[in-house]
C-alpha cells in the first residue's frame with residue numbers, strides 16, 4: 001500500500017484508523033500525534049513530510065469543541081483553516097493526496113431534504129465556519145483531495161455523545177435531550193474503513209463527499225436507542241433546542257445525502273442502528 005501519514009492521530013477518528021490498520025495488518029501508515037506533527041506549526045508539518053514523503057496525508061486533526069469555539073474563534077481558525085492551508089501547500093510540494101475530514105455543521109440546518117455535496121453551505125457557529133474555510137481553501141492548492149463531510153461521530157475512543165450518554169445515564173435518574181435537531185450518527189470505525197478503502201483502491205475520483213451511516217434520527221431518539229441497547233433504565237425527557245441552552249447554535253437538520261460516495265467510492269453503508277449495536281458490543 002502507498003505510504004500515508006495521519007495527522008491528529010490521537011483523536012477519536014485517528015484512534016479508529018489505528019485500530020483498522022492494526023486489524024487489517026496493513027503497513028505503511030504513520031500515525032502522528034500533535035507532539036509529532038502540530039498542524040498549527042508549519043515547520044513541524046514540513047519535518048513530517050520531509051521524513052516520510054507520503055503518498056497520502058489523512059487529516060484527523062481539528063478544533064472540535066463546538067461551544068468553546070465561540071469564545072476562541074482565533075484558535076479554532078488557526079487549526080481548522082490555517083492548519084489545512086499549511087497541509088495543502090505541503091501536499092502540493094510533495095505530490096501528496098490529501099484526505100481531509102469535514103462536518104455537517106457547514107450547513108445552516110434549514111434544508112427540508114438530505115443535503116448533497118452541491119447544496120449551499122451557511123454555517124451557524126464558529127466551528128462550522130472555520131471548518132468550511134478549511135475545506136474551501138484546499139482546491140486553491142491541489143486537485144488531488146478527498147474532503148469527507150461526516151456527522152455526529154462516535155466510537156469507543158475519545159469523547160463523543162454515546163460515551164457521554166452512557167456516563168450520565170449511569171449517574172442520573174433523568175436526562176433531558178433535544179428532539180428537534182435531526183441528523184445521522186456515524187460510527188467513526190465505519191468512516192475509518194472508508195478512508196482505508198480509498199487508499200487501498202487507489203481511488204482518484206477526487207472531490208467532496210458526504211459520509212454518515214444510513215437513516216436519520218434526533219439526539220433524543222439516539223439517546224433512547226443507546227440506553228435501550230445498553231439496558232440502562234434512565235428516564236429520557238425530550239426537550240426543544242430552545243429549552244436546552246448551549247453557547248453555540250447547532251443546525252436543526254443536517255442529514256447527509258450519500259449517493260455520490262456510494263457510486264464513486266464503491267462502498268456499502270450500514271444503518272446507524274446496526275453500527276451503534278456494533279460499537280456498544282465492543283465497549
Ligand SMILES: NC(=O)C1=CN([C@@H]2O[C@H](COP(=O)(O)OP(=O)(O)OC[C@H]3O[C@@H](n4cnc5c(N)ncnc54)[C@H](OP(=O)(O)O)[C@@H]3O)[C@@H](O)[C@H]2O)C=CC1
Nearest residue numbers: 008010011012013034038039040061062064103150152153
Ligand atoms: N466528533 C464529531 O462528532 C465530528 C467530527 N468531525 C470531524 O472529524 C474529524 C475527526 O474528529 P474527532 O476525531 O472526533 O475529533 P477529536 O477532537 O477526537 O480529535 C481531534 C484531534 O486533533 C488534534 N489536534 C488539535 N489541534 C491540533 C494541532 N494543533 N496539531 C495536531 N493535532 C491537533 C487533537 O489533539 P489533542 O488530542 O492533542 O488535543 C485531537 O487528537 C475532525 O476533522 C472533525 O472536525 C466531523 C463531524 C462530526
Ligand SMILES: Cc1cn([C@H]2C[C@H](O)[C@@H](COP(=O)(O)OP(=O)(O)O[C@H]3O[C@@H](C)C(=O)[C@@H](O)[C@H]3O)O2)c(=O)[nH]c1=O
Nearest residue numbers: 064066103104105151152153161176177178219244250
Ligand atoms: C449532553 C447532552 C447533549 N444534548 C444535546 C446538545 C447538542 O445539541 C447535542 C449533541 O451534543 P454534543 O455536545 O455531544 O455534540 P456536538 O459537539 O454538538 O456534536 C457535534 O460535534 C461536531 C464536532 C460535529 O462536527 C458535529 O457533527 C456534531 O457531532 O445533544 C442534550 O440535549 N442533552 C444532553 O444531556
